[in-house]
Amino acid sequence: MARIPAPVAAVRSAVRRGLADLPADALVLVACSGGADSLSLASAAHFVVSQQGVAGRVGLVTVDHGLQEGSDRRARSVAAWARDNGLDPVRIGTVSVTGLPGGPEAAARTARYDALAAVAAETGAAAVLLGHTRDDQAETVLLALARGAGPRGLAGMPARRGLYRRPLLDVGRTETRKACAALGMVPWEDPHNTDPAYARSRVRGTALPTLVAELGPAVVGNLARSAALVAADNEALDELAREALITVRSAEGLSVPGLAGLLGAVRGRVLHRWARELGAPGGALAYAHVAALDALVTAWHGQGPVFLPGGIAVARRTDDLVRVVPPHIK
Structure with missing residues (x-):
């Protein structure tokens, strides 16, 4: 029996843990842009459900924001890959960011989540998986620090919120890329990820690598772990506040x-x-x-x-x- 490459095993294990509590007939949707993180997530979710009997079935939704030339072709390509690999249902959400509040990033995020929620409601999905990794969490914490955010911002992205789950928050971006390579999948490289016009791109391309160079590679995991610790404290304080509001x-x-x-x-x-x-x-x-x-x-x-x-x-x-x-x- 061929040995499973370690990055593939890491992604699959994370997804299995993230889906373990779902009913046996649950439909899971993967939000997939075609990038390495979400592509490896979709592949792992399909394996975990079809080969290991976790949940019921896996579908995919990809969102076309219309912000880049050829974005419609990219969406169709991702959808075709999903169908060819047995994911079902497969949906393309076409959205417009025109008139939405905030900057381009905020507007795109709002439109994306609206599209994901609509597809989840249409299909009756029990969960929507998002491909954010440990590196994304570290970037989120740094951005929150730069804004002077309080504990809510420093808690980063939650592993779960409503329908949405982020099973890869303990997996590094390098591992998702290696998982794709091991499985022969060629991910899409989003040009926005390297565009210095966006604050997150500057953190990803310059700020976080500088910290890693000066403080060592453990800084990424340490930032992500700090977010988890702050999130746990927030949960306790929020419960105290809920009870206190009643008394005052x-x-x-x-x-x-x-x-x-x-x-x-x-x-x-x-x-x-x-x-x-x-x-x-x-x-x-x-x-x-x-x-x-x-x-x-x-x-x-x-x-x-x-x-x-x-x-x-x-x-x-x-x-x-x-x-x-x-x-x-x-």
């Missing part, structure tokens, strides 16, 4: 004495959660907004209302934080 509610809003008695890390999460309840969109709710709410509790000197995204205003009224009508609406 008042008839009008939130009790200031109750909030003042909380640890700062918990209080910030309570205020963030409450702001979301009031209708502030999560994508626009920033650290500065939560800090301003916190100042109504911890640094009160008669200041006026705090204005949150979504046209929401919060003020302190004696011993309560309450939602008020913004002055310009009165």
Whole structure:
């Protein structure tokens, strides 16, 4: 019996662990661009399901953002590869980023996830697999540090969130490339990955390699592991905040004495959660907004209302934080 190349085995093992809890009849979809990470993921998922009896069947969805010449041909090529290798169902999601908020990267990401969600709903998929690797996680942590992000940003990408799973977060990008080579698969090289116009490309091409050169190759795994540790702490703090929010509610809003008695890390999460309840969109709710709410509790000197995204205003009224009508609406 031929020995399985170590990179192929590593990817397959990671996928098997990531799917182990799915029902025997579950449909798994792989989001595949044709790059080495998602291509090796699709191949491994098909092997694990068809040869090792994990889950039920595997399909594939590839998204054509229309941002590059020939992107439609690339999508058809990925879909043809999937059909030839027994994946079913296979879908091509054609999207437009025009008019979507944020820069090109954010707009493409929004369109991509909308397409993945639509295909998952159409096919009844139990899980959608994403090909992010340990290197992607390390890059995400560095970008979060550069933005001055708090624990949520430093936690990086979750291994699971809803339908989405990232089984390769403990697998390096080098391993996915070697797995493709061992299986005779030729991955697509996305030109955006080397375009210095994108912050992630600069981190991938310059910042992270410099850190590796100066601090050693372990830095990639260490950054990814740090994300996992922060994510575990976040989960615990979020649970404390969920319970605390119940205890500090008042008839009008939130009790200031109750909030003042909380640890700062918990209080910030309570205020963030409450702001979301009031209708502030999560994508626009920033650290500065939560800090301003916190100042109504911890640094009160008669200041006026705090204005949150979504046209929401919060003020302190004696011993309560309450939602008020913004002055310009009165």
